Amino acid sequence: MNKYDVVVIGGGPAGIAAAVAAHKQKAKVFLIEREARLGGILKQCIHDGFGLIRFKEKLSGPEYVERYIDMLNQTSVEAVTLTFVSDIKQVEGGYTLTLVNRNGISKIFGKTIVLATGCRERTAKQVLIQGTRPAGVFTAGTAQYYVNILGKMPTKKCVILGSGDIGLIMARRLTLEGAKVEGVYEVKPTPSGLTRNIVQCLHDFDIPLHLSHTVTKVFGEDRLEAVEVAEVDEKMNIKEGTQRKIECDALILSVGLIPENEVAYSLDIPLDRCTKGPTVDQTFMTMREGIFSCGNALHVNDLVDYVSEGGEIAGENAAVYKNKERKLIDIKTDKNFLYIVPQKIDINAPIDKIKIYFRSIKDFDNTKFIVSVDGKVIMTKKYAHLRPPEMESVKLDLSKETLNESSVILLTLEE
Amino acid sequence: MNLVCIVCPNGCRLTVTIDGEDITVTGQKCPKGKTYAIAEMTEPKRSVTTTVRTVFEEAPVLPVRTNGEIPKDKIFDLMKLLDGFVLNKRIKRGEAILRNVFDSGVDVIATSGMLMKEET
Amino acid sequence: MSAEERDKLIKQNPAYGEIVCRCEEISKGEILDALNSPIPVYALDAIKRRVRPGMGRCQGGFCSPLVMKILAEHKGVKVEEITKANQQSKVLLGDTKGAQER
Structure with a gap:
């Protein structure tokens, strides 16, 4: 059985960054990817806006990830594609993984594992739309695959439910390919995607955005023929009398992403209820020794630049992992945070260059992000605008503080 | 008039x-914001990202994009131009398939090197 | 099936090692078996009932395009001919770049 210091599961931007970072620390690395090509979801994200922070350039998804693939090709990391992880078992000193591919079944040993398995889309089933089950209902990511990888059109005239980034991007993409996007309907009173996508995908093409609206019914036996939309109140209940039928041949759903953590379930790795990803410390190690997490599997990101950064943190730490005893303290937050990553600090691990990612619970203008340790304010950062769809990242240095197991680290947002 | 700058995540x-x-612009955190706002008011420009058919x-x-920005009102003209384009050469990431579209000084380039045969 | 038996099967037919539906761990070989059976089925829903791709967490989000390609290739047709259920339920309309016709 081949033995590795770090086994990375997932060959998208997070996994590749982790593998390259682990290799830089002189670890023996194995990368497993289930698709035929590396690159993860970025292969189909042909729009630009990637790498503004990382490379100070406006790249498309394939360009961004191929730069990382080029870096990977410069290393001695063993990468396999079209390979599936069927089973993982904890053993003495690490984990054995059972792999399935066209060559057969094989087993490898990894001292540490980096979970970089990305996320999946919330489905029609989970949005509970009444009516028939015709062809023509697509999640935005699947529609994107058809258009950008297979070169096929799924629609002539469609309605998009959900103002998440993928829905906004597809509104523009489908319009550019000649389809009519009747409108984007969002159940919340505020849009879910990045502001710049609202501008360059909807405003640019005069595609209306209807907030506080949802799709209530679908019509059509074999192929979608129409949908019914309606206004909702603050409790997201349908307002009677606001129903409207719209003729269309497709309903595109952009109603949320869910981190993929089946492996975490099978290994009893605790997940954070808010992020739906594993709870981690500042080294991005989960609560299971030697198992690290990064990318969208850890928490759904908006910017791939932060995905790469997170991948590097996980990969680097997996490479130098020594199975030392951890001393974990929770990072506490006030009610103004939707979530933070990491959720815990291991005071036995380096605490000088901690990266904290967070989302505010609602829109805030002119806010101060404050970090206090045992009641003493040690850092503040001002933000002109904070929105839940726009995740922020801060650097934190706790090395100058005296910390012990009962120390209280508190993050607050003050307007 | 108010607008949101779309140049970077800020x-x-x-x-x-x-x-x-x-034209006076306020609210920007960097000079690109001022440039963007002035362009929006005078001659709005956009980058275009799409795909072109190949014989492979x-x-x-194959995914492509403009390597700069073209006038916003030329977006669909460019799409029409690319509709008829069929790529029959294995080109590298970054290579141009069309140069200086509509005399804008902007090229359309490949954004993936997936057509290049891999050396095993 | 033990790992050894599965390994032997894959070495005889590599399609059994190519996982298409990762939520339910279903291989291309199993899908092809359904297509090669005495009563082949060429619709997504029918394959889903027989072999289960599309029944898992992602409800076909990742595997539907792959399953459609396998069906189209086996039948010798373009992928836009593949239906969800009966003949009137085509999933795709045709190629992109047809904006002129639209």
């Missing part, structure tokens, strides 16, 4: 005032 809220020929079975379409 999304600065900009206020633009036009007084005859003078393993890649029915």
